Amino acid sequence: MKLIWCVVTAVLVVAHLHSVFSGKISSCPPKCTCGDALCRRRQGRVVCRGITVNCYALGLTEVPDGIPSRVTGIFLAHNSFAYIDLNDFASFNRLQTLLGDNNNVAKLMIDTPVRRLRKLSLKNNQISFLPPRNLMLLRSLVELYLQDNNIRGISEVRFPAKLEQLILNNNNLTELAPGSFRKMKKLRVLKLNNNYIAHIDQNSFRDLQGLEVLELAGNLITEVPNDSFKFLSKGFYLNLKNNRLNEIHPYSFRLFGFKNVHHHQIRLDYNQLQFLSTDLFTDLLSRKSSFSLYFAGNPVFCDCNLLTFRDEAERMIADQNRILCQSPVEYVDISVQDLNIEDCCF
Template sequence: MRCIIWLLVFVLIVKFTSAARRPNQPITSCPSPCVCESIFCKSTQRRGRIFCAGVAASCFHANLTSFPPGVVANVTGLLLSNNSMTTINFDEFSNLTKLETLLVDNNLIHDIIINTRFKKLRRLSFKNNKIFHLPQRGFKLLKNLVDLNLEMNRITSVQGIKFPHKLRTLNLNHNRIRTLTSGSFRKLKELQTLKLEHNVIDFISKTTFIQATQLNVLYLSNNNLRILGENQFPQLPMCWFISLAENKIHEVHPYAFRLFGVKNNNRHQIHLESNALRFIEEDMLGLFMTEVRRTMYLFYFAGNPIFCDCNIQLLRDDAGLLLRDTHKMVCDSPRNLNHTTLAELNIEECCV
């Protein structure tokens, strides 16, 4: 149980002085069957007193069906994972004004009710529950939330959801989202990482990310995307990483990534592995073939059913490191080149 409590330790960043660190201090006034401890403890120079910077309460795997009453009011981290709770009503623990982290993973939650402001709550996780609908305005009351994990639920849409404006990481992996409409992530100007893998997304509006201007990392693998149109991602000037692997993409417009990451000087990664791309043509990569851009962008195409001919060999030679995984890009056709990697391809083989 003690190791589980330490899952909450990352919540606080404490600058220790030269004073000696001390073990966690048990708290007796804790609701059964939870375990409560004061964490980040150290000895002070004043009469050997112990100062602790946080309070962690672990009710992990405690057979709870509802929120446990009697949680100490000064708790900073609360673990309610691996129980059988079906509803969580933030009004029931509105007295926990110092709460910074709340983990409610692996329950049966289908209803989230938020009518109370929690000014210090920064990390919230509902991983692996049964959430179908999100509260339309409730999350907005958690105005200092920076990390929200909704992975492995049954969410079908995020349209109209008012997420906290200070959110930096949003995890929506393994849900049932089908479309990303215009402004789906409105006013999330501090969002840096967005995870949307393993959904059923088959449509992304060109204005989906119009106000998520600081987005750096975008995961969209394992969805049902088929075509990437012109200027598909025009509102991602700061993005340096995008994964579109394991979709059903068979067509990429030459200008699909024209404005992708144009204001970020990091080395950009565009992952298109394991799709349905048959032809990798110069038009698709033309914008990135300049001397400067070839050193700043990396494309990954392994796992596509590639047709190999003289054109793709010439493209390989011209592109250089722009095509990052030629040793994994395997020719699917013609038959005489089947199983040959693009890195191995030579002019005599592909032009017979």
């Protein structure tokens, strides 16, 4: 009898939870699946404040009919959209997440605010140009994912002021003109890996005073001018790996991260840096316990200047065992960690 009572109770609980979760979904587009979202337990009941609509890989070419008015998340990945018109989503007053990855989107349009949208992802599409000013209509947007497109420029684009993450890896960007990120004081993460950026201006990142992570790996940068990152006082991760860097200036990294208490990393590995010395990293050496620098894969010339830098930097050079001398000939393939030059006088 006790067992029967437990089974009946369990069935009633499941039925109750199902009614709380699913009873309020009034409609769902054909072939899509809809479910409750933004759920939490309140006074012994599970209350859901949102609905997700998942239309994954259905061959869609336009936004389907029948999306519930209470929708908070719409997933349209792996379809055949040629364009995304954000005006189609303006009437959904609770929409927070819109995913349109892996389509054929070549054009992005917006003329009407989508007031509560916080996350927009259009990865792996064919977008070449962004709306110059109207992205600012996405006033609540916090995350914007645009990697793996064909975007050529952003200097005229005005991004939403509340944006915290902007991902632009694997596009066709060639420059970062001063003012490209104006009024983006809340941006924390900026990823620009694998573009065609060849030059950094001293004011390229002037408006990003809250930036913590900057990734520029896999570009065509040859030089880091003085004070390139001086406005990034809250930064802790800077990735310049796999560029064409052949010159660093004594104050290239001055003031980078000085307001951030985290441990800092600067990736300079796999570039064309030949000469390394204390003179180039004076500012960082004064804070060496807070930094890790990486240099492996550079054609390093091993001389007394490098040896002095190694001994003074200590653990700040994080990959000493992977940095191999490329010249002069008597030190080829000796790691910086094992380097010993008897003729140096310190």
